[in-house]
């Protein structure tokens with residue numbers, strides 16, 4: 488796995504929309520460019536992410552924007568709202584940052600922003616952070632997630648080492664949401680169609696059906712927090728995969744916006760860890 492890079496990078500970047508278009512009916516690709524990306528760089532990790540900044544209702548972001556000053560000087564309800572998005576691609580020569588947004592309906596900030604994005608629109612963001620890239624010494628890889636993790640999974644697939652077997656299992660709403668992945672011949676890609684089932688139900692079943700791995704498995708598992716918890720239990724408790732070979736976390740939570748999910752995430756993770764320790768006999 489790659490070394491974790493500072494998720495709370497303080498540099499604020501200003502991206503200008505160069506291009507925005509649907510990749511699939513519910514995935515919108517926004518390419519950001521402009522001089523405001525002069526200090527941006529990414530590449531060590533395949534799960535690099537940025538924190539997009541949206542003004543709190545009824546406010547504008549102060550110019551020039553300084554996140555530390557904003558937090559020091561403004562009441563909490565006026566702090567900008569943050570939304571976390573993967574660096575799907577970064578082209579330093581063209582100075583272009585590609586971000587893929589799930590358009591999950593009219594609720595929220597980032598999904599609707601992407602749906603309305605037009606060339607020339609601007610957005611401020613922090614980052615990048617990141618913590619994963621496929622380990623070159625793993626004997627087998629597993630990449631599993633929903634649409635929110637697909638940008639990181641797609642970027643990771645491009646860096647899977649030749650000759651090492653890998654399973655990629657992605658749950659999407661239906662066949663129209665599948666994307667072409669740049670996978671080498673040793674990579675088995677499975678698309679799970681959610682249909683009317685709850686998010687993650689089909690994905691958990693598909694990963695379980697792979698069977699316990701032989702050899703040193705490294706896994707990247709992200710998406711809705713409820714199914715991530717189930718897959719973590721499968722990998723850690725049932726299959727005995729060591730913690731340090733897993734990149735595993737909830738990217739979002741049904742029924743919570745990102746502010747709510749992030750506020751409760753530490754407690755959620757502590758609960759997951761307690762459960763796991765008890766199941767592994769360490770509690």
Ligand SMILES: Cc1cc2nc3c(=O)[nH]c(=O)nc-3n(C[C@H](O)[C@H](O)[C@H](O)COP(=O)(O)OP(=O)(O)OC[C@H]3O[C@@H](n4cnc5c(N)ncnc54)[C@H](O)[C@@H]3O)c2cc1C
Pocket residue numbers: 536570571572573574586587588589590591594595596597598599634635636638639737738739740741742743744745746
């Ligand atoms: C490290 C990291 C990387 C991420 N990368 C990406 C990425 O590249 N692309 C991406 O689309 N998302 C990504 N996410 C997830 C994204 O941050 C959340 O989905 C976020 O909540 C979306 O913000 P929003 O303003 O659109 O909706 P919010 O205001 O946060 O939520 C509004 C409502 O929509 C629901 N909701 C949120 N996300 C989804 C979803 N994906 N499907 C269905 N319902 C949803 C919430 O439960 C809530 O009810 C990433 C998250 C993390 C932590």
